[in-house]
Amino acid sequence: xxxxxxxxxxxxxxxxxxxxxxxxxxxxxxxxxxxxxxxxxxxxxxxxxxxxxxxxxxxxxxxxxxxxxxxxxxxxxxxxxxxxxxxxxxxxxxxxxxxxxxxxxxxxxxxxxxxxxxxxxxxxxxxxxxxxxxxxxxxxxxxxxxxxxxxxxxxxxxxxxxxxxxxxxxxxxxxxxxxxxxxxxxxxxxxxxxxxxxxxxxxxxxxxxxxxxxxxxxxxxxxxxxxxxxxxxxxxxxxxxxxxxxxxxxxxxxxxxxxxxxxxxxxxxxxxxxxxxxxxxxxxxxxxxxxxxxxxxxxxxxxxxxxxxxxxxxxxxxxxxxxxxxxxxxxxxxxxxxxxxxxxxxxxxxxxxxxxxxxxxxxxxxxxxxxxxxxxxxxxxxxxxxxxxxxxxxxxxxxxxxxxxxxxxxxxxxxxxxxxxxxxxxxxxxxxxxxxxxxxxxxxxxxxxxxxxxxxxxxxxxxxxxxxxxxxxxxxxxxxxxxxxxxxxxxxxxxxxxxxxxxxxxxxxxxxxxxxxxxxxxxxxxxxxxxxxxxxxxxxxxxxxxxxxxxxxxxxxxxxxxxxxxxxxxxxxxxxxxxxxxxxxxxxxxxxxxxxxxxxxxxxxxxxxxxxxxxxxxxxxxxxxxxxxxxxxxxxxxxxxxxxxxxxxxxxxxxxxxxxxxxxxxxxxxxxxxxxxxxxxxxxxxxxxxxxxxxxxxxxxxxxxxxxxxxxxxxxxxxxxxxxxxxxxxxxxxxxxx
Amino acid sequence: xxxxxxxxxxxxxxxxxxxxxxxxxxxxxxxxxxxxxxxxxxxxxxxxxxxxxxxxxxxxxxxxxxxxxxxxxxxxxxxxxxxxxxxxxxxxxxxxxxxxxxxxxxxxxxxxxxxxxxxxxxxxxxxxxxxxxxxxxxxxxxxxxxxxxxxxx
Numbered sequence: 001x002x003x004x005x006x007x008x009x010x011x012x013x014x015x016x017x018x019x020x021x022x023x024x025x026x027x028x029x030x031x032x033x034x035x036x037x038x039x040x041x042x043x044x045x046x047x048x049x050x051x052x053x054x055x056x057x058x059x060x061x062x063x064x065x066x067x068x069x070x071x072x073x074x075x076x077x078x079x080x081x082x083x084x085x086x087x088x089x090x091x092x093x094x095x096x097x098x099x100x101x102x103x104x105x106x107x108x109x110x111x112x113x114x115x116x117x118x119x120x121x122x123x124x125x126x127x128x129x130x131x132x133x134x135x136x137x138x139x140x141x142x143x144x145x146x147x148x149x150x151x152x153x154x155x156x157x158x159x160x161x162x163x164x165x166x167x168x169x170x171x172x173x174x175x176x177x178x179x180x181x182x183x184x185x186x187x188x189x190x191x192x193x194x195x196x197x198x199x200x201x202x203x204x205x206x207x208x209x210x211x212x213x214x215x216x217x218x219x220x221x222x223x224x225x226x227x228x229x230x231x232x233x234x235x236x237x238x239x240x241x242x243x244x245x246x247x248x249x250x251x252x253x254x255x256x257x258x259x260x261x262x263x264x265x266x267x268x269x270x271x272x273x274x275x276x277x278x279x280x281x282x283x284x285x286x287x288x289x290x291x292x293x294x295x296x297x298x299x300x301x302x303x304x305x306x307x308x309x310x311x312x313x314x315x316x317x318x319x320x321x322x323x324x325x326x327x328x329x330x331x332x333x334x335x336x337x338x339x340x341x342x343x344x345x346x347x348x349x350x351x352x353x354x355x356x357x358x359x360x361x362x363x364x365x366x367x368x369x370x371x372x373x374x375x376x377x378x379x380x381x382x383x384x385x386x387x388x389x390x391x392x393x394x395x396x397x398x399x400x401x402x403x404x405x406x407x408x409x410x411x412x413x414x415x416x417x418x419x420x421x422x423x424x425x426x427x428x429x430x431x432x433x434x435x436x437x438x439x440x441x442x443x444x445x446x447x448x449x450x451x452x453x454x455x456x457x458x459x460x461x462x463x464x465x466x467x468x469x470x471x472x473x474x475x476x477x478x479x480x481x482x483x484x485x486x487x488x489x490x491x492x493x494x495x496x497x498x499x500x501x502x503x504x505x506x507x508x509x510x511x512x513x514x515x516x517x518x519x520x521x522x523x524x525x526x527x528x529x530x531x532x533x534x535x536x537x538x539x540x541x542x543x544x545x546x547x548x549x550x551x552x553x554x555x556x557x558x559x560x561x562x563x564x565x566x567x568x569x570x571x572x573x574x575x576x577x578x579x580x581x582x583x584x585x586x587x588x589x590x591x592x593x594x595x596x597x598x599x600x601x602x603x604x605x606x607x608x609x610x611x612x613x614x615x616x617x618x619x620x621x622x623x624x625x626x627x628x629x630x631x632x633x634x635x636x637x638x639x640x641x642x643x644x645x646x647x648x649x650x651x652x653x654x655x656x657x658x659x660x661x662x663x664x665x666x667x668x669x670x671x672x673x674x675x676x677x678x679x680x681x682x683x684x685x686x687x688x689x690x691x692x693x694x695x696x697x698x699x700x701x702x703x704x705x706x707x708x709x710x711x712x713x714x715x716x717x718x719x720x721x722x723x724x725x726x727x728x729x730x731x732x733x734x735x736x737x738x
Numbered sequence: 739x740x741x742x743x744x745x746x747x748x749x750x751x752x753x754x755x756x757x758x759x760x761x762x763x764x765x766x767x768x769x770x771x772x773x774x775x776x777x778x779x780x781x782x783x784x785x786x787x788x789x790x791x792x793x794x795x796x797x798x799x800x801x802x803x804x805x806x807x808x809x810x811x812x813x814x815x816x817x818x819x820x821x822x823x824x825x826x827x828x829x830x831x832x833x834x835x836x837x838x839x840x841x842x843x844x845x846x847x848x849x850x851x852x853x854x855x856x857x858x859x860x861x862x863x864x865x866x867x868x869x870x871x872x873x874x875x876x877x878x879x880x881x882x883x884x885x886x887x888x889x890x891x
Contacts, residue, residue, distance in 0.1 A: 363795075706797075
């Protein structure tokens with residue numbers, strides 16, 4: 001009795017729910033941007049539907065009830081009876097959020113989330129209400145995760161693919177198997193499947209002789225099929241399918257759709273096997289639908305089917321074929337949407353610990369390979385020897401393995417960003433502003449970012465963006481935009497939250513800081529220094545304390561939580577244009593490309609991504625700035641100069657840097673700085689080994705690494721180094737940045 | 739009860755030399771003993787932090803015990819050793835002149851250090867004992883390790 005199998009299934013249901021909720025949010029976002037088609041709506045519908053189906057199997061009544069009513073409204077949208085207005089869109093988002101709450105409530109056996117009934121009532125108003133518990137019993141029809149019939153949604157839109165595919169050739173294949181075909185053990189179903197695999201197939205089964213049970217010869221062939229194939233297919237492709245049955249099956253292949261005249265007699269003589277879709281006139285045939293969840297009473301065919309004929313045909317193979325064909329067509333139709341196809345790629349769930357172990361091992365492998373390379377180099381083997389070529393191949397393989405492992409380890413930022421989308425919706429609703437969230441990039445992040453990000457997003461909605469009226473007065477669109485982006489830069493993850501609001505009101509910030517005694521009344525502050533005041537504890541600019549923020553626990557909390565992750569946060573703002581917060585985090589465990597340099601006898605690694613260029617100093621480039629500081633002149637710009645040896649305490653600043661080598665580095669905010677080193681040794685990949693746990697944070701140092709000779713080298717964080725250095729060498733600066 | 743067991747239980751100490759003086763640590767906190775390797779110095783680190791070394795793929799901070807106790811730095815040559823100790827979740831290396839002995843003695847032979855003048859080394863010494871006429875100092879590892887480490891310990 002180690003594990004309860006039901007509990008496991010239940011757990012995997014909730015994991016699937018999370019995935020479905022994610023695709024639901026994705027599709028809703030697409031719809032919100034006006035970038036959607038029927039398939040997008042189907043994704044939304046399917047997600048809600050699958051959650052409902054699974055929940056039904058586990059008897060999660062509250063979840064089923066909510067999902068069902070949500071789904072009912074979505075179904076109206078899907079069928080085109082409901083127009084997608086911005087208000088409806090908001091309700092859909094809100095309902096999706098609540099659905100997530102319901103799932104979590106069901107998982108943790110928590111209380112039913114508040115507000116769901118109100119939301120449902122609002123939703124049902126869209127479709128004129130009353131759709132409520134009408135078809136509750138249908139729930140029992142669903143198999144958990146039963147996706148197969150969901151494709152019925154795709155089939156419903158028969159018209160759409162038809163229009164889209166109108167330029168593709170259409171083939172009509174009439175297949176008349178002889179008795180010999182069955183006698184030889186062939187099976188029409190396989191042929192139909194093979195045809196359906198070629199393109200979009202519509203299959204019509206036609207009974208040749210009226211059913212006369214008395215005269216029935218069980219071995220006689222009474223059925224033939226008419227297949228309409230659409231797709232990039234040649235006649236040869238079709239012929240190939242019938243390669244082995246040519247002599248026992250009559251095949252007529254004609255280009256173009258079979259016309260109605262052809263169809264009508266066939267229909268009149270054929271007792272129909274299944275319902276005819278609404279769109280019959282354009283259809284050259286019809287599929288055999290299983291019952292769809294939304295009961296669509298089949299309209300009678302043009303010429304009524306003979307009532308006496310039983311739905312099941314008399315040939316033994318037929319029912320099986322009929323049922324199976326619809327299953328075959330369904331995937332084929334669904335495959336028309338490549339998006340759908342991509343989502344279906346197989347995945348494996350692996351414990352994160354195992355991957356971390358693998359990542360660690362790969363890190364060791366990289367170090368070992370470097371050691372091996374060094375000893376081979378020291379052995380003085382000729383460069384074209386077998387050992388050297390083998391080593392090169394080894395290095396490439398190591399790099400590939402490492403890249404692949406890192407890709408496995410990467411935690412996409414998407415779920416986190418989606419959570420933020422919800423925060424924006426709730427926050428903007430609370431303060432009555434119109435806000436749109438744009439997200440960019442899909443990178444790895446640290447889970448613990450959620451709290452600081454939530455805070456920053458709320459801040460942006462509450463303080464950053466103006467009210468719609470103010471925006472209109474300033475000539476901006478009333479809808480504010482908050483952008484959330486994730487990028488890899490300088491071996492770090494940079495996450496930016498920016499808004500297009502009014503920017504930081506610097507005089508006001510300054511006044512408040514003075515009023516609160518945070519700065520001296522006569523202090524001369526630069527714009528950047530004023531911006532940084534926001535990070536001081538106990539600072540809040542909001543005139544009124546709103547429900548969202550403005551309680552004085554603001555950006556200082558954000559900053560300390562970012563710093564506890566080993567990250568930095570910076571702020572930039574332009575009046576009238578907006579504010580941008582940028583969080584930069586170290587990649588906790590990774591490999592980076594670095595430039596190995598030597599300074600005062602020590603070996604250091606500078607992340608390659610932060611280096612713009614390297615140069616040799618000449619005395620005319622160096623200009624004195626203050627008594628202890630220099631700048632260098634690089635192509636028309638002055639860049640502050642730092643002696644790495646002196647900054648790290650290895651040596652005293654030199655009198656003359658003539659002939660020294662400088663690394664020109666760039667920070668996240670674009671500021672450049674020049675670092676003096678003694679020599680550049682090589683460029684290589686290094687494994688990042690954290691210092692935080694064994695020693696603690698060292699200013700200017702991001703981490704350590706182990707070189708080929710087994711020695712530890714420090715990996716610099718140029719931005720942090722410069723930030724700390726500038727505080728020391730430029731006199732009475734306000735010590736805010738520390 | 740607690741007193742009784744602590745009085746009779748045996749204690750094993752690893753003793754080592756620092757500038758002709760004998761010190762020791764509880765052998766249960768010693769992970770391994772390594773030969774001298776050059777440590778990579780850390781910027782902005784206190785003087786007693788000699789730097790970091792590579793201990794089979796992990797970064798290990800090394801404390802120059804001699805400096806920590808207010809004496810001249812250990813020179814750092816092939817005769818010196820690094821004692822790798824673990825206190826709580828923290829691991830660190832102690833650079834000493836040489837390891838001398840392993841001593842087993844009952845706990846009740848340990849004496850608390852007398853309250854003496856404000857000597858740097860004083861606060862790092864947990865107990866004293868006499869073995870074969872030599873005075874052995876037992877170090878308080880938690881106090882010796884760098885701040886971050888002792889906080890975590």
